[in-house]
Amino acid sequence: MKVFKNGNLMVVTDDRGIIDCESEKAAGLYLEDTRFISRMILKSSLTLRRLHTDFSWDGIETHYLGRSKPGILHYDIAVSESLRAEGNTLHAELTVRSYSLEEVRISFEYDINCVFEDIFSVRGENDSYNELESSRILSSSSRSFQYESDLERDTVENSLSARSLEIRPGEGASVSGKLRLGKYVKKDVVFKKMLSERPVKDIVPVKKTSLLDERELGDLKMLMIPTIYGDFPGAGLPWYATVFGRDSLIFGLQTVDLLPEITKNILKVHTYLQSKEEDSQTEGQPGKIVHETRLNELSLTGKLPFERYYGSIDATLLFIMLSHRYYSQTNDWDFIRSIENSIMEAAEWIDTYADLDNDGYIEFAPSGSGLSIQSWKDSADSVSFSDGRLAEPPLALVEVQGYLYDTFKCLEKLMALFEDGERATLYALKAAALKENFNRDFWLESENYFATALDKNKNPVDSITSNPGHCLMTGIVDEERAGALVNRLFSEELYTGWGIRTLSSKMRRYNPFSYHNGSVWPHDNSLIMLGLIKYGFYEKARQLARDLLKAKDKHHDNRLPELFSGLSVSETSGKLIEYPTSCSPQLWSIGTVLVISKALDA
Template sequence: MGETLTVKENDIFLVSDPLGDIPADGGLAVGLFYRDTRYLSLYEFSINGQRPVVLTSSAEHNFMSNLQFANPRLDLPGGRVVLPDTVSIWRNRFIDGALYERIGFHNYNLFPVTVRVRLRFGADFRDMFEVRGFVRRAAPPAALEPLVEGRRVTLGAVGQDGVERRTRVTFLDGDFTPEFAVSQELLPVAVAPAATVPDATAPATTVPHPIWVVEASFDLRLPPGRPVFFTLEVAPEGARSPAEEPFEARVRRLQRDYEAWLGQGTEFWSDHEVWNRLVRRSLVDLRLLVENTPFGPLIDAGIPWFACPFGRDLAITAWQTLMFRPDLAVAALRFLAHYQGRKVDDFTDEEPGRILHELRRGELAALGIIPHRPYYGSIDATPLFIILLAETVRWTGDTGLAAELFENATRAVEWIEKYGDKDGDGYVEYLTRSPRGIKHQGWKDSEAPILDEDGRPVEPPIALAEVQAYVYAAYQAYADLLDWLGRPGAAEFRARAAELSRRFNRDFWVEDGGFFAVALDASKRPVRTLASNAGHCLWAGIVDRDRALTLAERLLQEDMLSGWGLRTLSSRVPGFNPMSYHNGSVWPHDNSLIAAGLKRYGLSEQANLVISQVFDAAQTFRYLRLPELFCGFTRDRRYYSAPAEYPLSSSPQAWAAGTALSFCQTILGIRPDGVRDRLDLNPTLPPWLNEVMVRRLRVGRAELDLRFRRTNGRTTTEVLGIRGTIDIRWPGSASF
């Protein structure tokens, strides 16, 4: 997307250019968005007809962005010249039920300066799926002529769903009277090419779009030596009504909210300051992505494209963060259970027991133009739901949660066997029934993410390797739920899992390659392509022990391991493209699951190698923020290369933010069993970590403080404190 600034709070977010503007040149996915609708598509600030010169702009703190400018040369009436860099200009903004922005000036000249301030506003009220180019409509929302009332202007439009959407722009203070000019202009609007996912290989185009534009202008006198400022409120109508509160008080409250968020979960410290900053970045990015819901804090998938709940993303992000914030998993589980499928609906791909893929709340979903109300076209969200439920109970020891959601887990198992396995061959495969559905329904859901040995796209129905592994883990998880609740049938599901593992290791294994085929095609032939999907099989535990090392060694060869982490596809496969969305890029969350899988099979050094490479990549990105994905070019140490950004990557993004937190658990080898008040540890610190302390780690009814040290290549564990009852076991301990 290029350089942008993002702030978000609850269900409102703003993406602007580096100057803080939403430009009229049709910047893709910039704007003020609320519930899948763009409530501000034009916002430009200038003085004396010129844009100020940006000195620095940052949204590092998530809840607020800060921009600092200098004036260009200003020619004033009467012939006086204001030299460049003699008037400081700043913009501070945050979201708190509305967008609040303070624009300030400090005149460093020895004489007063009067500047003409101009602000331009406009709103196209386009649905996010239109902004993405997924849907093109001949009749956009019908724009209403802006309403000017004193120091406030209201923009509006009526959608085809009959809903009137409005944006109120109010000057809250300032010693001036704004003059408003209203006109209708034909402005370019950027649209992405129609695709299920953002595709950087097909650049955005612009289309002309008629829009009402409001220009507010006024003279502002700047006396020498003291600040002058004014404050704006931009409020999407229908959003949470902001209470009356001074600007500074709102900022302090948001800052306290973030500090409280960091203080509520497990505290992590290491002797590597950059790693500590990466962990903190992950936690605050998750806070940015939170929506407050009746189910608890729910994590949106990513900004800008996916600022809504996704089933798969929720499940994986919640799993990644259990060590730090189990409440995120509880909220995700209750939300997913609430929307679990109840009927067969071809348009939305809904089926009884199926877990949703994506829930949208904009005009197009309300009209039924898109099926995301919610849409259920995910082949893996359903087994992942069962896995997450069991893992959450292992961490929390909360068998009450297991009982609460047991019927949902049962319906999910029934979906796997009745609807997931479409042809009764014992494997789960996908094939959409919806004319608007997603063609590929695994986590690699772009237009052609599954390639055969010759680089040709494989057409559905497809049985993905990792999905069979998830089903295996879901059977094991369901058996645990049965045991915890004292219900019969656990042995039967463990036997199903064992039989699935036996068949999978026979049917998917590529003997002469040392890896698992990425999938079975429609004719049940193995797709003998090496992709990162095989690594997820380690995470799920379906891989025979005598094949785990062989698979690990194959994954860590240079065609897969880029120097910045594992690629999604081997560079030896025809069709590999390091700049593609799924066919050669590097996804941090993908690496987090594979690293956890390597650790599961006792391959700690291999896991640490993957973690170290992704950590190296993270240090090159702004704010230490891992993006959704980045390009899979090979690291060239001769020329000090850096990972290349994928142009349309979401950032911040949920499971990218969860990656570092998952890495912490992998490094420390933490395996909780809160139901039985037990904790197994098998730590192996990488060479760049010498000491780690974990405080307030909650497992079952206990809370622990632990220290880990690496000395002469060996990691030791020290228990600093226990509040509650728990049996801790680690290599070398008396009970291990």
């Protein structure tokens, strides 16, 4: 699968650059969580031999050869097909060069299939997705095509009509056209109102790093969503080309020192989408930061809660953490002052809603309408005891308490900036108490390691996972326990030679091909790397950085993917076993490359 994108239009092809869902299930033209077109294939009056396709972040160029007459000795017609995304529009240009001894007449047209499918239907994750209508046909001679429901009107404006060219010997000619996609939503949708129909802007890091090359910058531009608040990084292609709270905020933590302008855009958008009311369907609560926003039909109709969904236990904490890091990096007081109310509302959410039983820890108990696990490992089976039993909510996740500690420390400093000394002192006291209690309640003496969580009965969930590694980044781990934590992270049960597994190979639920129970996630490792640097484990940070780069080199498209198999280097004789549906490019993984650069320089 290949993807290109420059704006909100996304084009998915197979590995040869062909847009046809018969050769690649996900192939097509997408806009705002809807597949508008599932096939777009060039047809010609001559038989053309496809040579190769050149891929770039915003388009592809495919080269063909043909014979002007059947049976002649040599190919004498060269055709180049260029497809470029720009905003909501796909531009197509055909360039023909004739080496025939006679005048040649060639005709072209596109075979286009227009389907207007919900992106969740394309993924096929639930039987209910089959209720959506599909198989709407757009012929190559149509000027436009439209699908309309009670909630939306989707349109394709088509200027790719059939064309004929007459070319004299030794000369060339070209034709061009475009498809413009549009989605009009008939109800008031906050996310839709902030989108902008334009290509993305250039990305200019404030300082150079050797690992942020044209490939990574192109991948990042592909992920960008143009908004009225600036370009915002989507989570991953093709399935997560939208706003995700946790993903974007963690990317900000990874890159604020190199890409502060993107961090600023992230904070602006989350301020705009911040919840203002309680809503059990979307799990919204005043001050809470959004988990995910969608414009697909299932979300607009309410069959899925993702039009604006808030089922994330950590996004609000990460928002406060990133706000303070942005100020520390830029001294942009005017901007921080402009989002002061949002910071205060996020802090109020912590005090009012996040601690369900007033024990000092943040827990989640899902409402049943959305995600059952609301931390970054959001698979339903990702929080289990060592013997495989699933932990019952409310759950207090270990890394979330680390984020909470970091948040309290950030609020202490932010309140001082806002000239509220009383609250600054309050948050300093909260941070100190949390650190003391955390190192007592989450520590497993028998394992010399931290528990993954506390379950509904406050029992430590004793599985050995990567989660406690995030706590190093936040500073909540007592110095005398940091060494034991690091040694376990780099032990054979967790360390594969490519990176740190999500779950120890000694645990009952370990599966190196699972999503969260034994796989390796580069972003997970990047946050651990930041913690290793913070606590002075520089050589371990460099080791992890070098091994992740080896994994990048072994990946089929030389990218760090969303995740890969947890099989060790020794188990695979040095081959990286990939995860079949991993997003690539993926936002966190691009951020990981920049953290690797920091680790190598530490």
